[in-house]
Structures are given as structure tokens and as C-alpha cells.
Amino acid sequence: MAEAGLMARGIFIIGAGSMAEAFIRGVTARGAMAPERVAVVNRRRPERIAELSARYGVREAASWAEMSAAGLVVVAVKPGDVGDALAQAAPFLTGQPVLSFAAGVPISYMQEKIGRRSPVVRTMPNIPVAVQAGVTAVAFDEQIRPQDREDVLFLLRQLGEVVELPETRMDAVTALCGSGPGFLCYILEAMEDAAADMGFTRDEARRLLVQTLAGTAEVLRAWGISPAELRARVTSPNGTTHAGVTAMEQAGLKHVVAAALTAAARRAEELGRTYRG
Template sequence: MGRIFVLGAGAMAESFIKGVLHDEAVAPSDIVVMNRQNRARLQELTDLYGIGQARAISDAADADVVILSVKPYDIATALQGMLPYLNGQLLISFAAGIPIDFIEQATERRAQVIRAMPNLPVAVLAGAIAISASKQVSATSVEHAKGLLAQLGVVVELEEQMMDAATAFSGSGPGFVSYFLEAMEQAAVQLGFSAPMARELLIQTVLGTAKILQEWRLSPAELRVRVTSPNGTTHAGLNVLNERGMQDAIAQALIQAANRSQEMGQQYTAKV
């Protein structure tokens, strides 16, 4: 799939590297990684995955694909340094909230820009990745990007106006789901389960529920109806959740997260 230059050496960069090397989709010799600090971290990645360390930002000039895996507040500096070495590469940005137009202006449209929002489960190759491509990106390059990112999980292409919502829904989703599961686990302990047993039952319940939804092709609402007998145990518990306004709370949480994604984009691009 061509040579890949990865800027950034954090958890998301490592997840990408791990994913594309899985099943030998990309050869380790075709990947180089660079970050601004922490040489020990770079050495860790090169030792673990057999990839190369970039000598300088200028190595991006020889890449077919540039992965921009930096924090939103670092993106302007990163793009400024990379600008002289862009010559039509496919540039995939993982920076939350940063719009395509900003990246294109900062790079003087010298790259084919795709904005991506991977979530944490890409670390175990079970992620949900939303992408949006600039109109300047060829159909071939979009498919190339999808092919790379599909090694990390499920890829969904969206209009860019939906990317802040995707950041809230699938990006922050693991945090929201974990918060709910945390409450379930604590309640299980209060009911008398040991903490290890509560955790084991919790994880299997979640895995099994997700598998049923996927394999039986049911909506969550359909599955809920199937397991809810009139005046049964599930019905009794759901009544409490409805009385406490759980659905509205979840909706508001997603709205706030989407708004924050938009605010971050405005905040970090306004400084330039």
C-alpha cells in the first residue's frame, strides 16, 4: 500500500501501526515514525514492530501516505513544519475537531486530506472509524485510506458536518459505555458479588449482547423488547431508568461532547 510516514508516537499512532501490520497488510519496512520528543518512545515502537525511525520531518516527502497523529493543539505547528515536504501525498489526520479546510489552507492544498476519527478499540483492532474526505481527494485515494483503516476496525464515510457528532458518538462512546458499566459493576458488588466475579459477568454480558446485536441483526430496541417480559425483572429495572431520565441524559451527553469537539476545532484553529 506504499510508504507511510507517521507523525506522532502516542497510543493512536501505535494502534494504527499495529493494525496495518496485522495480516501483513503493510510491511514494517514501509513505515517510519517520528515525534517531537521522547526518543525512548520511538525506540519502543521500532523495537516492538520492526518499523523505522524518521531521520527528520523531511522524510515525509518520500511517503505515499502521511498519518497525522498529533493532539489538536499541536496540529498547526506540525503542518507548518511538514509543508515544504508535501507533494500530493494522502494525508490522514486523527486530530479531533480540526476541519479539513483548516488543514488544506495550512498545507496550501499540497496534500489529499482525509479527516478521521478512530476510537479507542482500534487498539484491539475492533474500532469504529469515521472518515470524511476533502473534495480534492481522488476516489482511488479514498479507497486506499479505507483499506488502511479497515485493518483497525469498521470504517464509515460521512459528510464532514457529521464528524463532530461522530467524535461524540463513537469517539467518546467507549467512555460513556464504560461509565454505565462502572455503575453496573458497583451495583453488582452491592448485591453481594465479589468484585472479580462482578467484572467477569459484566464483561461477558456486554460481549454477548454485542454479538447478538451483530449476528441477529437486531436493533437495540428490538433486543430490549425481546428480553423484557411484562412485569418481569428487566421491566422493573427499566422503569427506574426511565423515571430517572436516562435516555435524555445520554442524549445531552452526546450533544455536549459534539459541541466540545466543534469548540476544540475553533479554539485550536483560531490561534493561527
């Protein structure tokens, strides 16, 4: 008899924080995974598992040994805790994929911690995965079996878009998509401050700006055009957008944004070096 696949064997999650919750919500929301097939362990705060259980119907793992039967092990702990969590998991791994959400932690480091007992999947999600509108960049190690790869991609797609990349692109994608919501929010903060100076209340400004951002993203997607093209469409000759963009150009905004992305990617690389032994 063929061995049951990843989906039938269920998921074992280490860590019950916000990423674990986003993942659980995504994979159970539309029935991709039955919640009773999801088992969770947490180091502290046992009430977190009770919360996840009440909200989504997942259950607390009876013991770490339960991991052996799972089709997928998810490591949803802070980067600094990944080494310990994987060392603790290693004896129970039986070749099922181990998926990590930890920013900056390389596949080679994780492989070392688990004594190469399972293929490792390194991901970089962003915060909108919490509402199933995220982007998750994913790098597989070459040991992954084709069917496991498909199943992992299917599960991650429940959280939004998925982009497969070589691991060498992870630092750059961390800057672009992982930190990206932070950068867009910084620009929105600046627009909110300017709106306050123009006499809007914070609440009014936020409602107007959030819908402007969401609507712009929606139209870019619906029409399939580039940001430069959409900008050209809203820019009347000598009009208001033209005046504003000219001020942005004069202040060197494109250079500032490029410097921000470079700084973030460099920092991701530096943080990653901590785990390279």
C-alpha cells in the first residue's frame, strides 16, 4: 500500500504565535486542511493553544512524538529559537517536509540541526497572510519529493500569492515583500501627517488613504498595467498629480526608496550570517 500523502497525514506546528495563527486560519478557512488534523505545541503560554483550538478547531499535540506521523512539520518560532526547536524535533522526523517561516534562517543551518532527516522548506511570508492576502516567497531544498512540493505549495496558496525562488533571492524578497508592508505604511504615515496638516482628522485621513491604497492595488491588478502607466493615466498635463510628483522627483524620492530597499536586503543578509556557523 502506498504511504499516505502529506495532506492525509496532517500537520504538526511548533510555536503558537501570530504566524502559526495566520497559517492555521489560512489552511482551515476554505477546507484545505481539516482542523482536527492540525496539532500544535507551544513552549510557554498554554492558553494560546486553547485560543487557537477554540477559534479554529485545531488541537494540542499529546507529545512531540506525534510529529512522526505528521505529513508536514511547521516551525513557527522566532529565528533565534529555530535551532533549539529543530534539535528537539529531530528525533521524531521521518522524512516529512519541515517548513520554516523564520526570517533569515538558511536551509543549511536547519538541515544541520535536524541531521538531514527531512527536506526543509524555507519561506518568507508577509503580514497580509493574516487575512489570506499575503505573498509568501518559498525556497525548497532539492531533497523535496514532487508530491510534497505540490502539497506545500497548495497549502501556502491558501494564505495568498506564492512565489518560488532560489534561496539566494530570499534576502532581496525579504526587503521587498517581508518589509514591504512596513515601507508602504511609512509612506501612508507621511500622507496621514500631511492630511492632518490640511485639516483632516486622523480617522478621516486613514479612511481616505486606506481605500486609496487598496483601490490602487485593485486597479493595478484588474487592468494588468504597470504603476508608471497608471500614474500617467491620473496625471493631467500641468495638473495636481504632476505638481506633486514633480515635488517628489525634486526631493529624490526614488533614490530614497532604492536606498531603503538596499538597506533592508543588506540587513537581511547580515542577520542570516548569524546562522551560518
